[in-house]
Amino acid sequence: MNVIKRAKAPxxxxxxxxxxxxxxxxxxxxxxxAAPVALPVAIVSIGGYIAVAGGVISAVSQLTSTKDAIQ
Structure with a gap:
């Protein structure tokens, strides 16, 4: 199964x-x-890590399908 079929599967x-x-x-x-106020560097770094982790979790979860849909 290719990536497009997997993304479209339930x-x-x-x-x-x-x-x-x-x-x-x-x-x-x-x-x-994107906060309009000046934030400490540590908070901005944590925000970057949170954004990347959220994107990875969403992408992996979207590409997960049931075994029935693969066949």
């Missing part, structure tokens, strides 16, 4: 919830990075 409920959590983390990280 996603299990657990991974849908995990994908949504990843999207929220990415949004929070992006908000921290």
């Amino acid at each position: 996603t299990p409920k657990f991974f849908k919830v995990l994908r949504n959590i990843g999207l929220v983390l990415a949004a929070v990280g992006g908000t921290i990075l």
Whole structure:
């Protein structure tokens, strides 16, 4: 199964919830990075890590499919 078919295949409920959590983390990280006020460097660094982690969680969760959908 290629990546496009896998992305279009149905996603299990657990991974849908995990994908949504990843999207929220990415949004929070992006908000921290784009804050209009000056934030300490440590907080901005943590925001970057949160954004990347949220993106990875969302991408991996989206590409997860059931065994039935693969066949």
